[in-house]
Amino acid sequence: NWGQPELPKKAERVYGKPGKGDLTGLYLDREGKVQTIHYRMPDTKAEKGQSSSAGDSLIDDDSTVAKSRPDVTQKGQDMIGDFRTDALHEALARAPIEDDMLMALLVLAFAGSNVRVDSGAGGMLYGGSRFGRHAARLFTEDGRLSFDTDTVRGAARAALIDALSCRRGMSNSGVISRVAGEAIGADSFLPNMGTEDFLVCLSRQSLEDTAKGVGIQPSARVRDTRAELVGHFAGEAVLVHPTALFAPDPEEIAALLRHGDHGGDG
Numbered sequence: 001n002w003g004q005p006e007l008p009k010k011a012e013r014v015y016g017k018p019g020k021g022d023l024t025g026l027y028l029d030r031e032g033k034v035q036t037i038h039y040r041m042p043d044t045k046a047e048k049g050q051s052s053s054a055g056d057s058l059i060d061d062d063s064t065v066a067k068s069r070p071d072v073t074q075k076g077q078d079m080i081g082d083f084r085t086d087a088l089h090e091a092l093a094r095a096p097i098e099d100d101m102l103m104a105l106l107v108l109a110f111a112g113s114n115v116r117v118d119s120g121a122g123g124m125l126y127g128g129s130r131f132g133r134h135a136a137r138l139f140t141e142d143g144r145l146s147f148d149t150d151t152v153r154g155a156a157r158a159a160l161i162d163a164l165s166c167r168r169g170m171s172n173s174g175v176i177s178r179v180a181g182e183a184i185g186a187d188s189f190l191p192n193m194g195t196e197d198f199l200v201c202l203s204r205q206s207l208e209d210t211a212k213g214v215g216i217q218p219s220a221r222v223r224d225t226r227a228e229l230v231g232h233f234a235g236e237a238v239l240v241h242p243t244a245l246f247a248p249d250p251e252e253i254a255a256l257l258r259h260g261d262h263g264g265d266g
Contacts, residue, residue: 005025005027007025007037007039010041011023011039011041013037013038013039013075015083016085017082018038023038023039023040025037098147103153103156104147104152104156106156106159107135107138107152107155107159110131110135110159111135117163118165134155134159134162135155137151138151138155160180164176165177166178166181175248175256178246178247178252179248179253182247187240192238192240193239193240194229194233194234194239195233196226198241199229200226202241207225207229210241214239216229216232
C-alpha cells in the first residue's frame, strides 16, 4: 500500500540502531518522499502455530468474547527490545563501571541464552546450565546482584575456566587462550613432559635436541635416547617442551589485530 512499507515475509523490523547483518530498504511515504527502513531476517524458521499478525486480539475457539489485549503488542515488545539493546550497549561503552561490577557482568554475559561455548572443562553440563551456575553465585538470597569482591573473583575465574581452552578440536579457543595463558603465567603450571608417552611423540631431531639440552649424548638408537631422557626426568628434573609454551606465534597475533581492525564496532 502507498505509504505503508511492506517487508519480506518473516522479516523483523529494527526500530533501534541497525547492526551488522541488518538489511535496509527504501519506500515512499504518503507524501511521496523516500524513506528508509531497517529490518533483519530470522536465522531459524518461525515456530509452527505462531500468530501471523502480532498484537491482534485473539478469539477463543469456544467463545465469541475476545481475550484481553496485552498492554504492549508483540510489535511493541520488539521495539522495546531494540531500544533496550541500544541503551545497554551505549551504557556499556560510556557509563562508569567499577572493576568488580565489570567482572560480574562478564560472568552474567557468559550465562546469556544467546551464548554457546564448547567448553574444554570436564563435567556433564552443557549450554546455559554450565554458566548459569557461575552466575547464580553472584546473587544474594533476596535476588540482588552481589558485589562481594571475593565472590565475584571466584565466579569470574570459574567462568573463564569453562570458556578458555587449548584442547584440539571443537573446544579450542584459538590464539585467545594462548594470550591469556601467557598473561597469567600459565607456563609455570605445565606438567613434566619427560615421560615415555610424550617423548615418543617427538621427531628424532627434536628428541636429540632435547637430550643435548640436558647434557645427554644421543644414542644410535632413538629408543635408547628416549629411555635415557625418561630416566633423567624421573627425578626432580622437569621437561617443558618449547612448543608447549603459551607465547603465541606473532603471525597469529597480527591476524587477530587485523580481524579487530575490520570487525570491531568500536
